[in-house]
Amino acid sequence: MAASGEPKKKSELRVFESLDELATDLAEYIAQLSEISVKERGCFTIALSGGSLISLMGKLCEAPYNKTVDWTKWYVFWADERAVAKNHVDSNYKQTKDGFLSKVSILNSHVYSINDNVTVEDAAGEYEFAIRQMVKIRIIGVSEINDCPKFDLILLSMGPDGHVASLFPQHPALEQKEEWVTYITNSPKPPPERITFTLPVINSASNVALVATGEDKAMAVHLAIADATDGLDASSSPARMIQPTDGKLVWFIDKPAASVLDAGNSDSPRVE
Numbered sequence: 001m002a003a004s005g006e007p008k009k010k011s012e013l014r015v016f017e018s019l020d021e022l023a024t025d026l027a028e029y030i031a032q033l034s035e036i037s038v039k040e041r042g043c044f045t046i047a048l049s050g051g052s053l054i055s056l057m058g059k060l061c062e063a064p065y066n067k068t069v070d071w072t073k074w075y076v077f078w079a080d081e082r083a084v085a086k087n088h089v090d091s092n093y094k095q096t097k098d099g100f101l102s103k104v105s106i107l108n109s110h111v112y113s114i115n116d117n118v119t120v121e122d123a124a125g126e127y128e129f130a131i132r133q134m135v136k137i138r139i140i141g142v143s144e145i146n147d148c149p150k151f152d153l154i155l156l157s158m159g160p161d162g163h164v165a166s167l168f169p170q171h172p173a174l175e176q177k178e179e180w181v182t183y184i185t186n187s188p189k190p191p192p193e194r195i196t197f198t199l200p201v202i203n204s205a206s207n208v209a210l211v212a213t214g215e216d217k218a219m220a221v222h223l224a225i226a227d228a229t230d231g232l233d234a235s236s237s238p239a240r241m242i243q244p245t246d247g248k249l250v251w252f253i254d255k256p257a258a259s260v261l262d263a264g265n266s267d268s269p270r271v272e
């Protein structure tokens with residue numbers, strides 16, 4: 001990992017033999033970024049997603065990280081949320097609470113969940129407002145390029161259709177350039193109503209990690225990473241649109257997810 005002050009490589013592809021190895025490296029990556037941010041800025045702002053990601057973060061709740069990470073300096077946000085009650089099985093908050101937050105000592109007051117008591121439109125507006133307040137007091141950094149929030153780390157899990165956060169292929173939400181947080185009411189994956197960070201926010205982060213595991217994601221990984229993808233229009237692969245402007249992207253994938261890349265069906269990956 002590039003230490004503070006060193007030039008950062010823009011993107012990197014890490015392929016693992018097993019889920020256990022991936023989870024081990026992911027925990028170390030997050031812990032290192034947390035340490036660097038706390039040293040440089042006094043806090044660590046992280047935005048999470050749902051899906052398979054949370055269980056892959058499990059090793060962070062174990063030794064040594066449960067003791068060595070400075071959890072009191074963490075500020076937790078969500079890159080997307082489904083419009084369901086917080087105790088619903090589909091809630092990204094519930095999944096994160098059960099699988100991660102309840103096992104580490106992050107302060108409750110540093111956990112910024114999305115309001116489940118209002119319409120998705122209002123919830124998106126409220127969440128953007130909350131983030132603006134955190135930018136104003138410089139807990140969340142700010143991009144010098146576009147005034148967007150600059151999260152220390154945004155963690156995304158890619159779906160088999162190439163979606164990230166709740167940004168789905170061909171969806172107009174991919175075009176949203178003005179708002180930081182938007183909403184959709186027609187998600188192709190249930191539940192239909194969701195709140196999501198927009199691409200400008202994701203691409204303004206200091207670090208973005210994209211996780212994809214399993215053979216059912218192999219083609220989406222190929223479309224997102226391969227150099228040449230004949231005839232592909234950009235919005236058919238939201239994951240391909242993740243290109244941090246002034247930050248670093250790291251892909252964490254397992255062998256099955258890398259299988260189409262490995263099969264020699266692709267040109268050299270766009271990432272190192």
Ligand SMILES: O=C1O[C@H](COP(=O)(O)O)[C@@H](O)[C@H](O)[C@H]1O
Pocket residue numbers: 049050051052053080081082092156157158159160163164165166189
């Ligand atoms: O619906 C969602 O799906 C993606 C990917 O989920 P996975 O189970 O295929 O890993 C997830 O990252 C996103 O946050 C979520 O709302």
